[in-house]
Amino acid sequence: MKITWHGHSNFEIEDSLDTIVDPFFTGNPTAEISWETVSPDVLVVTHGHADHLGDAISIAKATECEMICVNELAKYAQSNGADAMGANIGGTIELGMTRYSLVPAVHSNGIDDAGFGWDAGSPAGVVIGDSSVVYHAGDTALFNDMSLIRELYKPKVALLPIGGRFTMDPEAALMAVKLIKPEIVIPMHYNTFDVIKADPYKFQKMVEENTDTEAIILQPGDNIDV
Numbered sequence: 001m002k003i004t005w006h007g008h009s010n011f012e013i014e015d016s017l018d019t020i021v022d023p024f025f026t027g028n029p030t031a032e033i034s035w036e037t038v039s040p041d042v043l044v045v046t047h048g049h050a051d052h053l054g055d056a057i058s059i060a061k062a063t064e065c066e067m068i069c070v071n072e073l074a075k076y077a078q079s080n081g082a083d084a085m086g087a088n089i090g091g092t093i094e095l096g097m098t099r100y101s102l103v104p105a106v107h108s109n110g111i112d113d114a115g116f117g118w119d120a121g122s123p124a125g126v127v128i129g130d131s132s133v134v135y136h137a138g139d140t141a142l143f144n145d146m147s148l149i150r151e152l153y154k155p156k157v158a159l160l161p162i163g164g165r166f167t168m169d170p171e172a173a174l175m176a177v178k179l180i181k182p183e184i185v186i187p188m189h190y191n192t193f194d195v196i197k198a199d200p201y202k203f204q205k206m207v208e209e210n211t212d213t214e215a216i217i218l219q220p221g222d223n224i225d226v
Helices: 056-063 071-079 146-153 170-180 200-210
Strands: 002-005 011-014 018-021 042-044 066-070 084-087 092-095 098-104 124-129 133-136 157-161 184-188 223-225
Touching (some): 002 184, 018 124, 042 056, 056 066, 056 071, 066 124, 071 084, 084 092, 098 146, 133 146, 157 170, 170 184, 184 200
Parallel strands (some): 018 042
Antiparallel strands (some): 002 011, 092 098, 098 124
16 A cells, blocks of 8 residues: 655555545645646545545546545535545445545534535544555544544554644644554644644654654655555
């Protein structure tokens, strides 16, 4: 499994399927490529905010890939011509050898592109299971039931926001690592904009001094093999 960071919360996970989570390219000052250059098999969108829904509908229509998100957001995407599959928190969609499980996220939700006139349902994280298991937390605060995500899915890699204000900050994300106990954690959702400035190297140091988890800092375009 190869995991590539395209900046912000935008990750590409390549295994038996090529999956992009939260495909925010246009307007993302950290993205190293444009949406026109990607051709995923699957898109996953954790919630309807513009920095997460991003270019999902344009990509889905151009590539005819599948799109997975909570039911209300899926209906919005379908109304705009995307092939979207709806699920709900706790539900799993299986495509070939890959399982996509939607899990809770503590956050707000709405569809910026629709002027918040369309109910976007519950915000979500997603656990993607193939040759390895990756937990993308989406935008979320710290919550104790992350320990249940550990028990149920046993993720090897956790992708966690650290930017604060709209999500966890580094200190809260450290507590999340202690609850999830992944082998690897990669921080996300920081330094894209001034309001979410955070020091990923401070987070890395805290994680490695206080847990057995390896914290890996990526630059946009960087990838790791798991």
